[in-house]
Amino acid sequence: MGTTEKIREIAAGLLRDGKVDVVIGYGPGTLPLRSTPLFARTVEEAERLIWDATCGNNLAVYLPGRKDRVGIVVKGCDSRAVVQLIHENQIAREQVFVIGVPCAGIIDRRQVEAAVEREIRAAREEGAELVVEGDGWSRRFNREEVLYGACRTCRHNNPVLYDALAGEPLPPRDGGPTLVEIWEKKPAGERRDFILSEMARCIRCYACRNACPMCYCTECFVDSSTPRWLGRATDAGENLFFQIGRVLHLAGRCVACGACSRACPMDIKLGLLLGKMNKDVLELFGHEAGLNPEEPPALNAFRPDDPETFLLGK
């Protein structure tokens, strides 16, 4: 049985038995290479659920503050967001039924679209290849090469928390050096110039924030008008201030799902800033967000021997 059928079966069962009010999963998108979040509330609607390599959204973004009982389809990274949201009391463990999917990586549709620059009529996976077709042309991509950067080095492709698993666990990826590891070695000036040129592109649409399952504050500091922390002049400095604020608010909470960079229409490498912060948290506190349901988040736990080098400057 394929993953799609398995998800449908689990979801239909949950809805039929009245165990949940809704199952949040993926449905077919309006165009090739696209899927869309699907909220199934009946057994019939559950029949429309799908799973494939375009199911990129982190659906945990729909969890904070829910009052109903919900089934949710999660990949490895998404499951970490569920764990973290439970830690942060945004949703109760009893409220969620987690349908885990071992993930082989999500296709970066923009990369494919930019490579073909034409109307795409069909796309399908054939073994290790992605086949894209249009009006009288067809092109094959090595699937691995058109995955999102975060997927290529993903170390947590199997869900860390689930009530049912749709599919067999996959071998963990060897990962290789992450973008941050490569980037950290560059001289400070080069890193600063790169970050500023990325930030200059930001149009402050706030898609990064809104796509992030951990950005659920009812009042975001960027929207506050008393005091007004930030204007809307969208210059590189203000944009960087926004991103630094966001990254710091996510310290010890970012689950590295890549939802922010994926949502960004300007292809801004937000993963670098967040990845660097995640790496620092790991090195300082030995903690990675959302990996262990038993272990409290780094900034929720105080130990007298917590490192404080960043405070004392030593």
Next chain:
Amino acid sequence: MSVTTLTAGVMSREDLARLLAGPASEGQLTAPVRVAPEVVLFVPVRDPDAITLDYVNSTVPPKEYLFPRAEKILGWRGSGPQPELVLPPEPQPLVLFGVRPCDLRAITVLEPVFGGPYPDLYWRRRRELTTIVGLGCTEPGPYCFCVAWGISPVAAPEADLMLTPLEPPAAGGYLVAVQSAKGEELLRRSGVGLEAAGTEPGVLRERRAAELTARFRRLIDPTGVERAAERLFEHPYWRELARRCLGCGICTFLCPTCHCFNVIDRTAPDGSGGRYRCWDSCLFERFTLQASGHNPRPTRAERLRNRLLHKLSYHRTRYGLEGCTGCGRCVAACPVNIDIAEVVADLKGLMT
């Protein structure tokens, strides 16, 4: 809007560089450049070689050169009861090269908003100072559906000079239609001469339009969709659709016809500062939040409905113009695949 063609003729691909050389050397040229692997933007260009001709459309519409993301409308120096007013810098003459027909149509769509009975000074001024060189398309992009709105993918009356590529890819040169005095002036100063087209220019253009139009597969028929505002305003469809919406501002910020703004002041510690007009988005919760705490569009359902009906109905009711040009940007960039073309089909389905 009818096309006024003063003259028309053919120029070679090499002539394009000559056409743009003058404005480029004077620092007046703005053109599409691939600034990141997946991002093409209209940016100031000094070297015409930096221009990318190999693009479907820019990520952000060129609208920002007529209606900037953040425009300083006044400044002041000193604090106290009588600060000294400082006028913002005057906009400079600009040649905007490479504007696609959907984005050219968007100018017509915005004209009654900014140029109506109470003309907007800033828009007016920039319109006057900008010479627009339109560039017809050679391929429907992955998200394009301009033809659904009756837009020709190769020509548009809004351009001062309209370039229609003669053979894809544009190696065969361009059919150039001179459509205004500004266009005539740009051509004259460049010294580029137009050669007579073998075929009557209008016929040639029609033929290219027909060839390309036939290749679009995103076919929607929006006829009558504007009635949804009356008939489906309270329909549960909107709530259902908005379940997915993240409430980000992508669809509004990337839309060539969205035009909402907010006015904010920025003050430095010494009391001096400036007043800016900045893009705003009706998808943001605070867009309609009132000082009393009441919000007439309290959830994403009302906000998303507003945006979509503005495109599909209100603009047309108010100005007799379609609010969407089928550029496909919102469809391409919406993180959750909310697709205005699908919404058109859904609404029409619900009304039959």
